[in-house]
Amino acid sequence: MRITIKYFGLIAEVTQCEEETIQFSGHLISEVLEILHSKYTELKNKNFQVAQNQELVFLETRVTGQELALLPPFAGG
Numbered sequence: 001m002r003i004t005i006k007y008f009g010l011i012a013e014v015t016q017c018e019e020e021t022i023q024f025s026g027h028l029i030s031e032v033l034e035i036l037h038s039k040y041t042e043l044k045n046k047n048f049q050v051a052q053n054q055e056l057v058f059l060e061t062r063v064t065g066q067e068l069a070l071l072p073p074f075a076g077g
Contacts, residue, residue, distance in 0.1 A: 001025070003032065003063065009072035014042045030059040032068060048072050 003024045007015045024032060029050055037044050049056055053065035 001063075002066065004067045005032075005036070006067065006069040008069065011043070011046060011048050011070045011072050014046060015040050024063065027062055028059065029057055029061045029063060029068070032063060033059070036070075043070075046072070 001024055002021050004019060004021050006019045007017060012018050022032075022035065024035070026032065029052070033043075033050070049071045050059075051057065051069040051071060052061065052063070053067055054069075056071075
């Protein structure tokens with residue numbers, strides 16, 4: 001399956017792109033992150049949340065959508 005991954009804020013700075021599409025044959029969000037951590041090793045040191053189809057998800061969540069977003073912490077106010 002092809003997944004579009006969107007990067008925001010400091011995560012986009014690490015990846016040097018705002019969006020990319022990858023081929024994925026796994027099942028879990030954690031497996032997607034393994035791929036991204038091997039491609040962008042600096043991501044391992046960053047704090048972020050993952051959204052699938054615009055809903056926050058956990059690492060154990062099955063990949064069911066075609067769009068993921070990596071979201072840095074939000075500043076409150």
